Amino acid sequence: MASIRIAGLTKRFGEVSVLKGLDLMIEDGEFVSFLGPSGCGKSTLLFCISGLEDIDEGSIRFDGREISDLGPRERNIALVFQDYALYPHMTVRENIAFPLRQQKLDEATIGRQVAWAADVLGIEPLLDRLPAALSGGQRQRAAVGRAIVRNPSALLMDEPLSNLDASLRVHMRTEIRRLQKELGMTVIFVTHDQEEAMVLSDRIAVMKDGVVQQFAAPMEIYSHPANRFVAGFIGSxxxxxxxxxxxxxxxxxxxxxxxxxxxxxxxxxxxxxxxxxxxxxxxxxxxxxxxxxxxxxxxxxxxxxxxxxxxxxxxxxxxxxxxxxxxxxxxxxxxxxxxxxxxxxxxxx
Missing domain, CATH: 2.40.50.140 (Nucleic acid-binding proteins)
Structure with missing residues (x-):
């Protein structure tokens, strides 16, 4: 896993600045949430870290190594999206194995890694099913399995629970937190749901209009909000x-x-x-x-x-x-x- 240092990061779309000189330090093995209303820049920041979006100014470092000019595959990160993005014609086993086959690993190594991911997530009985035969929660676990199977430096998750019903969302966030603690992963989690962020995170970056308003532990933000926006956004x-x-x-x-x-x-x-x-x-x-x-x-x-x-x-x-x-x-x-x-x-x- 890796520490992630973001310094002076600015991102523009045309004349519009959507990220404005952000500075963040995410420690190795930390679970950090980017939280804020729609349009605040949280997903754009995640995509900049992943390499799916180029940055206009600033730097991104993994364990002190500058990676701003590297492509997504060269950054050794894993992404989990809201829509799961499983290949519908592949079984769960084939979906999880796909990134390892892209790396041209031998079949014995692929088999061991898939078995490990399935065991960690408790989805061994589902390995030979197609995504269409899975529930929403099972699809999400399969997507997480595909993400962690190659031991990425960081796991980046873009509102991965928003398609689930309320009870399943609560169950899945417990599973994600357990998995993060067990594996010691560095996780960045994007959400607009302040309850999710409060429950899951070691620290939360509350964002508004492309600026981090406060970056602190959940109860620090709740008890000592930096400003009126944070005070009003956190708490229900x-x-x-x-x-x-x-x-x-x-x-x-x-x-x-x-x-x-x-x-x-x-x-x-x-x-x-x-x-x-x-x-x-x-x-x-x-x-x-x-x-x-x-x-x-x-x-x-x-x-x-x-x-x-x-x-x-x-x-x-x-x-x-x-x-x-x-x-x-x-x-x-x-x-x-x-x-x-x-x-x-x-x-x-």
């Missing part, structure tokens, strides 16, 4: 953003608090309190989501027991100050320290 439901004045504070900073940190209460010295009107209770398994109208804005909170709560009546929501984040109104950058003193503990509306 989305973080609440309120004007500082609405929270009874001086200054024009934006206040952010996650729904899971905002709960019904009576206030306290260490809490931020907001008074509003309960407009919706939404069951969500072990807890309920509450939609509360505060001024002209709906704020979402959570609780485990809705007894005593009535739609249309007043409610107080509280959050520990340690869970509250502050963002500048212009750039949206997070302010590490509270930028303003609260004029009062509670803002009554």
């Amino acid at each position: 439901p989305q973080m609440n953003f309120l004007p500082g004045a609405l929270c009874g504070a001086r200054g024009d900073h934006v206040v952010g608090v996650r729904p899971h940190d905002l709960k019904p209460g009576v206030g306290g010295d260490s809490e931020l309190s907001l008074n509003g009107t309960l407009v919706l209770i939404e069951p969500a398994g072990p807890f309920q989501f509450l939609d509360v109208m505060i001024g002209e804005q709906v704020v979402r909170a959570t609780c485990t027991d809705t007894a005593g709560l009535t739609l249309g009546e007043g409610i107080t929501l509280c959050a520990d100050r340690r869970a509250v984040r502050y963002f500048t109104p212009d750039s949206g950058l997070r302010v590490d320290q509270q930028p303003m003193e609260l004029e009062s503990r509670s803002h009554v509306l």
Whole structure:
């Protein structure tokens, strides 16, 4: 496996810059996700690393070796795509063996490598089936088997789970993470699904408009987002953003608090309190989501027991100050320290 160093990488399509001077260091054996909305440049970055797209500026190094001018085959990487890309006329065994035959290896070596990949992925009983006779999850495992069979320097995956149903997606991401840990592979995983990225990754590169907004461990991004975009993109439901004045504070900073940190209460010295009107209770398994109208804005909170709560009546929501984040109104950058003193503990509306 390999470490991957990206320095000053810029990619343009005509006059449009889709990647803007990116710098990333991916360690050997690390699982990194590129996460962001459609059009942010995450798949383009993956294709630049793989050699499917040329870069306009910057460099890409595998274990310190410059590979920017090498073709995809010379980079010793493996790709897994959203559509699996299995050859329909070949059995699973033949699909997995295909890249080894392209390398003109002897049949004994090919047989050993195919058997190893099939054993690792648990697909031995499927080796003589055609892709049409496989489920979505089985096809995905076969595609991964074809990717890992030749021991690549890095495994690159472009939204490989998006065609699967919800339960199978959860199962497959567990299998991918187990496989990565077992083999010590360097994996780059492209997704727009923040839950996938949070569960799978050692670190996540959150992207917007061709720029990496934050590159850090999942819980670091969740707890200490670099800016308002990251704070709003990571976490479900989305973080609440309120004007500082609405929270009874001086200054024009934006206040952010996650729904899971905002709960019904009576206030306290260490809490931020907001008074509003309960407009919706939404069951969500072990807890309920509450939609509360505060001024002209709906704020979402959570609780485990809705007894005593009535739609249309007043409610107080509280959050520990340690869970509250502050963002500048212009750039949206997070302010590490509270930028303003609260004029009062509670803002009554």
